[in-house]
Amino acid sequence: MSPHPVSPLLFDDEDVRALDAATAVGAVRAALLAHHSGALHAPPRLKADLGDGSALVITAGRLRTGASTRGLYGFRAYDTVVGGEQLVAVWDGADGRLKALVHGSELGPRRTGAIGAVAVDVAANPGPVRLGIVGAGRQAWTQLWALGAVRPLEDVVVAARSAERTAAFARRAADELGVRVRAVGSAEDAVRERDVVIVATDSTTPVLDMGWIAPGTHISTLGPKTVAGHEVPAGLPSRADVVFTDSLAQAANYPEPHLFATERMVELGAVLAGAAPCRTAPGQITVFCSVGLAGTEVALAAALLPGPDAI
Known part of the structure; x- marks a missing residue:
């Protein structure tokens, strides 16, 4: 019988606000350099039409970290309907495990x-x-x-x-x-x-x-x-x-x-x-x-992870 999978860590706005600015800047700086080197793949954002001029906007990115060629991947989704809570998801690129979910309005x-x-x-x-x-x-x-x-x-x-x-x-x-x-x-x-x-x-x-x-x-x-x-x-x-x-x-x-x-x-x-x-x-x-490079949300969300899981 296979072991139960580890549940993803769930973060909210309070957790994001607790992240110090230096850590956030460091994570984003590394992601920008990774994008230049090709280690961060970040296509332009996508918009799904929801009618009446509103949309669900999705940004995604895959970040190869350190010696790993798999790293992390994930997305951010937010709406233009009422400007509700946003969602950022982070997966492990090696085994596909969902590592983190961040909900709220602070991370973006x-x-x-x-x-x-x-x-x-x-x-x-x-x-x-x-x-x-x-x-x-x-x-x-x-x-x-x-x-x-x-x-x-x-x-x-x-x-x-x-x-x-x-x-x-x-x-x-x-x-x-x-x-x-x-x-x-x-x-x-x-x-x-x-x-x-x-x-x-x-x-x-x-x-x-x-x-x-x-x-x-x-x-x-x-x-x-x-x-x-x-x-x-x-x-x-x-x-x-x-x-x-x-x-x-x-x-x-x-x-x-x-x-x-x-x-x-x-x-x-x-x-x-x-x-x-x-x-x-x-x-x-x-x-x-400033246009908001896709994939940087995933990098910042990963900075919330504890210990070796953080980037």
């Missing part, structure tokens, strides 16, 4: 935050950063959470449409991260004289002006970035000296034309590996177009 944004931190670390000028954040939602929060793991934060300001949400963001940063954040009254105040600007909104019209962006600034855009609707100025692609993304395949797979020409982009994994240039002069403007 934490993964995106970790990718953003890696991008800032390779593109921003060296040293402490004066950070400006436009947006006060979950994506903006996880960018701040992760960035503290890679750079000292010298001065942080945040602006959003809601003064109440902006103030709450600043209070939370002090309470949970020990980071002093100043809530400012306009996006202009959050962009001018910043080393790094994080734009994390759902706006399809620009929330900042080209004239506010100083030479040497790094900008990460997380929200809409198609020709038809974009949170950053239409002139930014022509002014940027370097434009890069976490997945060229996903950027090219947008259903609408991308604001930033993918032919000009380089991949973050290639930059990390030294195979593609990024910033080469202090005065250059660099732009990171």
Whole structure:
């Protein structure tokens, strides 16, 4: 009689929130390098039409780890119906055992935050950063959470449409991260004289002006970035000296034309590996177009596993 299979470990948002930023950034950095080397196979996300303009979105990836040629594989599924709980599943690539299930809404944004931190670390000028954040939602929060793991934060300001949400963001940063954040009254105040600007909104019209962006600034855009609707100025692609993304395949797979020409982009994994240039002069403007490399969710979920099962 065969032994009972080991049940997969079940994780929720509380477990994900307990994961420290440095561990998350390390897991994602390794996955980005693996993607560049071919050890992470990550096809563009798939959308299953659920009618009325809604969909079930699935991302998947297979990650070969260490000396193993099998490693891990898995998927993340989330909906655009009501934005309900997401599910991430991780299997052992050697025996097909389901190792972990992560449910909730935290893992995806934490993964995106970790990718953003890696991008800032390779593109921003060296040293402490004066950070400006436009947006006060979950994506903006996880960018701040992760960035503290890679750079000292010298001065942080945040602006959003809601003064109440902006103030709450600043209070939370002090309470949970020990980071002093100043809530400012306009996006202009959050962009001018910043080393790094994080734009994390759902706006399809620009929330900042080209004239506010100083030479040497790094900008990460997380929200809409198609020709038809974009949170950053239409002139930014022509002014940027370097434009890069976490997945060229996903950027090219947008259903609408991308604001930033993918032919000009380089991949973050290639930059990390030294195979593609990024910033080469202090005065250059660099732009990171975050699209959420598939498979990185699996890598971050695997980081929750105990002992030798963790990556």
